[in-house]
Amino acid sequence: MKHFPAVEVIRQEMVAPDCYRLHLFAPEISASAKPGQFLHIRITPGLEPLLRRPFSVHAADRQKGEVAVLYRVVGRGTRLLAEKKKGETLDVMGPLGRGFTLPAPGQKAALVAGGIGIAPLFFLLQTLAGLKNSVHVLLGARVAKELLLIREIGAYKPSLMVATDDGSRGRRGPVTELLRELLAERKADRVYACGPTAMLKTVAALLQKHGVDGELSLEERMGCGVGACLSCVCKTSSKDGTSFAYRRVCLEGPVFPARDVIW
Ligand SMILES: Cc1cc2nc3c(=O)[nH]c(=O)nc-3n(C[C@H](O)[C@H](O)[C@H](O)COP(=O)(O)OP(=O)(O)OC[C@H]3O[C@@H](n4cnc5c(N)ncnc54)[C@H](O)[C@@H]3O)c2cc1C
Ligand code: FES
Known part of the structure; x- marks a missing residue:
C-alpha cells in the first residue's frame, strides 16, 4: 500500500470563492502519479472526520517532488483542509485507482470539465502538452467567477472553449453543447470528462451517438x-x-x- 503518514504542506492558495489548491511535498507520489488517479487524505489525526477524503491528483512537478490537489469546500472535511498551513503535515495514501488512457498518436483529444471537474483534467492537459495530440478543452461552470484556471489552461495552448449556465462568459448553457458541436464537426477522436453526474451522462450519450471513445472520471x-x-x-x-x-x-x-x- 502506498501510504505516506506525514506529507508536508508546501502552500495553499485560494483560486476562486470556496476553491483551493493545496501543494504537497511528496516526491514518490509525484514521480508515479498518472492523470485520473487520486489521493486519499486523512484530514485530521483525530476522529472527526474519521474517514479519509478522496481528491484527484491535479498537478505534479516531478523535478520539485510536488503534487497538488484542487478542491471545493463542501463540508466539514474540506473546510478543515482549507485551514492547513505551510509546514503542517497530512496522512496521504496514493496515488490510487486507475487513471486516463492517453490518446494514440495523432488522435484529437477533447477534455470536458464541469466546475471542479477540471481538477484531474488539468493534470491530463499537463501530460498531453508533452505529446503531439491536438487538444480541445471545454470548460463549463454555473457563472463566470466559477470558471477555474482559465489563464493556466491557456498557457498550455489548447483550443479552449467556455460555457456558463447564465451566459456571463462564453456560450450560454451547458458545456455539453460545446461537445455536441465538436463531435458533429468530427474534431474529437477521444473524449475525457469529469464533472457533475448529469453532465457525464450527457457526455456518454453524445459519445455513443457519434461512435467516439471516451473516459469518465x-x-x-x-x-x-x-x-x-x-x-x-x-x-x-x-x-x-x-x-x-x-x-x-x-x-x-x-x-x-x-x-x-x-x-
Ligand atoms: C475519486 C474521487 C476524486 C475526487 N476528486 C475531487 C477533487 O479533485 N476536488 C474536489 O473538490 N472534490 C473531489 N472529490 C469529492 C471530494 O472527495 C468530496 O467533496 C469530499 O470528500 C467532501 O468531504 P467533506 O467532508 O468536505 O464533505 P461531507 O461533509 O462529507 O459532505 C458534504 C457534501 O458533499 C457530498 N459529497 C461528499 N463526498 C462526495 C463524493 N465523493 N462524491 C459526491 N458527493 C460527495 C455529500 O453528499 C454532501 O452533500 C473526489 C471524489 C472522488 C470519489
Ligand atoms: S472505498 Fe472501499 S471499496 Fe472503494
Missing part, C-alpha cells in the same frame, strides 16, 4: 479507498456486455470507459 462516497469495503461501487456493463457488474470506483476506477457506465 466518476465520484462516489468512499471508505477504505483500496477496494476492501465496497462502499464506492457503480453499475457498469459486464465484460462481455451481456449483463451488468458492480465495479469499485476506488480500484477499477475512478476513470471508466464511457460506454461501460450504466446510469
Whole structure:
C-alpha cells in the first residue's frame, strides 16, 4: 500500500470563492502519479472526520517532488483542509485507482470539465502538452467567477472553449453543447470528462451517438479507498456486455470507459 503518514504542506492558495489548491511535498507520489488517479487524505489525526477524503491528483512537478490537489469546500472535511498551513503535515495514501488512457498518436483529444471537474483534467492537459495530440478543452461552470484556471489552461495552448449556465462568459448553457458541436464537426477522436453526474451522462450519450471513445472520471462516497469495503461501487456493463457488474470506483476506477457506465 502506498501510504505516506506525514506529507508536508508546501502552500495553499485560494483560486476562486470556496476553491483551493493545496501543494504537497511528496516526491514518490509525484514521480508515479498518472492523470485520473487520486489521493486519499486523512484530514485530521483525530476522529472527526474519521474517514479519509478522496481528491484527484491535479498537478505534479516531478523535478520539485510536488503534487497538488484542487478542491471545493463542501463540508466539514474540506473546510478543515482549507485551514492547513505551510509546514503542517497530512496522512496521504496514493496515488490510487486507475487513471486516463492517453490518446494514440495523432488522435484529437477533447477534455470536458464541469466546475471542479477540471481538477484531474488539468493534470491530463499537463501530460498531453508533452505529446503531439491536438487538444480541445471545454470548460463549463454555473457563472463566470466559477470558471477555474482559465489563464493556466491557456498557457498550455489548447483550443479552449467556455460555457456558463447564465451566459456571463462564453456560450450560454451547458458545456455539453460545446461537445455536441465538436463531435458533429468530427474534431474529437477521444473524449475525457469529469464533472457533475448529469453532465457525464450527457457526455456518454453524445459519445455513443457519434461512435467516439471516451473516459469518465466518476465520484462516489468512499471508505477504505483500496477496494476492501465496497462502499464506492457503480453499475457498469459486464465484460462481455451481456449483463451488468458492480465495479469499485476506488480500484477499477475512478476513470471508466464511457460506454461501460450504466446510469
Ligand atoms: C475519486 C474521487 C476524486 C475526487 N476528486 C475531487 C477533487 O479533485 N476536488 C474536489 O473538490 N472534490 C473531489 N472529490 C469529492 C471530494 O472527495 C468530496 O467533496 C469530499 O470528500 C467532501 O468531504 P467533506 O467532508 O468536505 O464533505 P461531507 O461533509 O462529507 O459532505 C458534504 C457534501 O458533499 C457530498 N459529497 C461528499 N463526498 C462526495 C463524493 N465523493 N462524491 C459526491 N458527493 C460527495 C455529500 O453528499 C454532501 O452533500 C473526489 C471524489 C472522488 C470519489
Ligand atoms: S472505498 Fe472501499 S471499496 Fe472503494
